[in-house]
Amino acid sequence: MRLSTRTQSQQIDQIAQKEFGLSPEVLMEAAGSAVAEEIHSALKNKKNRILILIGAGNNGADGLATARILKRKGFTNLVCAILREKSTPAKIWNFQLEKAQNSGVEILRLSSDRLKMEIANCEVIVEAILGTGFSASLDQELLELVQFLNSKNRFVVAVDSPLGLDVDTGLEKPLALRAKLTVTFGLAKPGFFISRGPRCVGLLKIHRIGFPLQLLRREAKTHFAWGGRACAQLLPTRDELSHKSNHGTVQLIAGSSEYPGAGLLAANGAGRAGAGYVYFYGDSGIYQNLQMIPEVIFRDKKTLDLKTLDKESCVIIGPGLGVNEETEKLLRELIKRKFERVVVDADALTVIAQKKIWPLPTTWIVTPHAGELSGLLQRAPKVLNADRFGSAQEAAVLLGCVVLFKGFRTIVASANLKMSGVVLAGNSGLAKAGSGDVLSGFIAAFYAQGLEPSRAAVLGAYVHGRLANEWCKEGKDIISLLPSDLTALVPNLIRKIREQKQK
Numbered sequence: 001m002r003l004s005t006r007t008q009s010q011q012i013d014q015i016a017q018k019e020f021g022l023s024p025e026v027l028m029e030a031a032g033s034a035v036a037e038e039i040h041s042a043l044k045n046k047k048n049r050i051l052i053l054i055g056a057g058n059n060g061a062d063g064l065a066t067a068r069i070l071k072r073k074g075f076t077n078l079v080c081a082i083l084r085e086k087s088t089p090a091k092i093w094n095f096q097l098e099k100a101q102n103s104g105v106e107i108l109r110l111s112s113d114r115l116k117m118e119i120a121n122c123e124v125i126v127e128a129i130l131g132t133g134f135s136a137s138l139d140q141e142l143l144e145l146v147q148f149l150n151s152k153n154r155f156v157v158a159v160d161s162p163l164g165l166d167v168d169t170g171l172e173k174p175l176a177l178r179a180k181l182t183v184t185f186g187l188a189k190p191g192f193f194i195s196r197g198p199r200c201v202g203l204l205k206i207h208r209i210g211f212p213l214q215l216l217r218r219e220a221k222t223h224f225a226w227g228g229r230a231c232a233q234l235l236p237t238r239d240e241l242s243h244k245s246n247h248g249t250v251q252l253i254a255g256s257s258e259y260p261g262a263g264l265l266a267a268n269g270a271g272r273a274g275a276g277y278v279y280f281y282g283d284s285g286i287y288q289n290l291q292m293i294p295e296v297i298f299r300d301k302k303t304l305d306l307k308t309l310d311k312e313s314c315v316i317i318g319p320g321l322g323v324n325e326e327t328e329k330l331l332r333e334l335i336k337r338k339f340e341r342v343v344v345d346a347d348a349l350t351v352i353a354q355k356k357i358w359p360l361p362t363t364w365i366v367t368p369h370a371g372e373l374s375g376l377l378q379r380a381p382k383v384l385n386a387d388r389f390g391s392a393q394e395a396a397v398l399l400g401c402v403v404l405f406k407g408f409r410t411i412v413a414s415a416n417l418k419m420s421g422v423v424l425a426g427n428s429g430l431a432k433a434g435s436g437d438v439l440s441g442f443i444a445a446f447y448a449q450g451l452e453p454s455r456a457a458v459l460g461a462y463v464h465g466r467l468a469n470e471w472c473k474e475g476k477d478i479i480s481l482l483p484s485d486l487t488a489l490v491p492n493l494i495r496k497i498r499e500q501k502q503k
Contacts, residue, residue: 031160084129264292363402408427
């Protein structure tokens with residue numbers, strides 16, 4: 001699914017008018033109809049008292065159009081409260097105000113106290129104050145309004161975007177409205193899916209409102225969202241006559257006597273995700289632990305010779321390997337010998353940051369969490385999480401490869417493609433040591449089976465996140481999920497995804 005940033009959304013609106021001849025009146029009528037349609041679908045009782053909060057700009061004009069169309073649909077118990085009004089209103093705003101008044105819509109200008117009384121008497125609140133153009137922080141008046149609205153149990157509908165939410169980053173500035181329903185225009189926005197965005201947006205409905213598809217594709221080409229339907233199409237298929245050599249080999253360089261579990265989790269993940277062979281190069285002391293995964297072929301790391309390693313296989317390097325000269329040497333030799341399919345995680349990422357080993361081959365995949373990305377970009381994790389799309393893309397450009405930025409929600413960025421995608425799966429049950437090791441195994445397995453690097457990263461992250469979602473859907477508590485539970489859940493989930501692909 002394509003996403004449009006704040007700037008791209010504004011450009012789409014302007015180009016639609018200049019190049020495609022869509023007048024502001026036509027677009028606004030379509031926007032108002034879209035919001036009214038969704039409210040009509042959501043509400044069973046047309047007698048519900050509806051309060052529409054009107055701002056001074058185009059978002060407010062959309063709200064006025066919504067009020068008029070709702071009244072036409074039979075919602076007679078509604079009122080518009082104008083919160084912001086310019087001394088010289090824009091022509092389109094005045095036009096919508098006059099049309100609403102002529103349709104019999106009640107228009108009020110209320111004090112703060114009167115507004116709160118009106119909110120208390122309404123079951124439904126429609127917020128049309130600032131929209132997607134908002135980028136600064138809310139002033140004190142609007143901040144108090146948001147606080148009051150969030151304290152009430154009302155059915156809140158946001159027009160285009162919830163008040164106070166940064167549509168690019170998903171940050172609250174400093175607080176955002178928590179809507180039950182958001183009706184957005186053209187395309188969804190990146191911030192709807194990351195940080196606090198999902199909590200503020202509620203149920204999301206997207207209406208194109210007449211924007212030409214070719215325009216949306218032309219202008220919105222940097223940000224994407226990967227959901228179940230799109231990820232299902234990535235799942236590798238198997239010919240009934242195929243054999244293990246047709247499904248790729250994963251070579252895992254991981255684990256140590258200090259951290260034996262990391263490599264075991266990655267190896268099990270790779271096997272469950274379909275790799276034909278999984279080789280594990282680790283410390284000899286780990287071998288006895290591999291009895292629980294008899295399918296994995298163990299090799300003492302001392303015998304590892306990259307000269308003889310199959311370069312068509314996918315290499316995972318890093319989980320539990322240690323931050324040391326040996327790890328650095330292995331990384332540099334993998335680059336020197338032009339291994340193309342490599343997934344870099346954990347300790348290997350730390351070595352890359354410390355030794356500034358970049359650019360990396362464009363086909364490599366690195367999988368940092370915020371702490372590891374902090375070492376690469378030299379900024380605090382909190383700062384990086386404040387702009388997850390931007391941070392992932394910056395790292396991809398710096399390293400020259402595919403970057404999977406772990407966290408809520410995972411972002412996959414590609415230096416070559418100059419685009420970033422958010423994976424719509426996962427929850428905080430994954431916030432445990434070892435979870436990322438399983439993820440590395442998933443990604444490597446899909447990479448070994450022939451997916452392009454960015455798609456292997458996306459599918460691995462989706463399966464990983466969806467497993468955590470399924471755990472909670474089965475009635476299990478979110479805090480009880482262990483990384484070792486993930487691989488046990490894979491068979492049923494893969495079946496569900498494959499069935500979705502076949503529909």
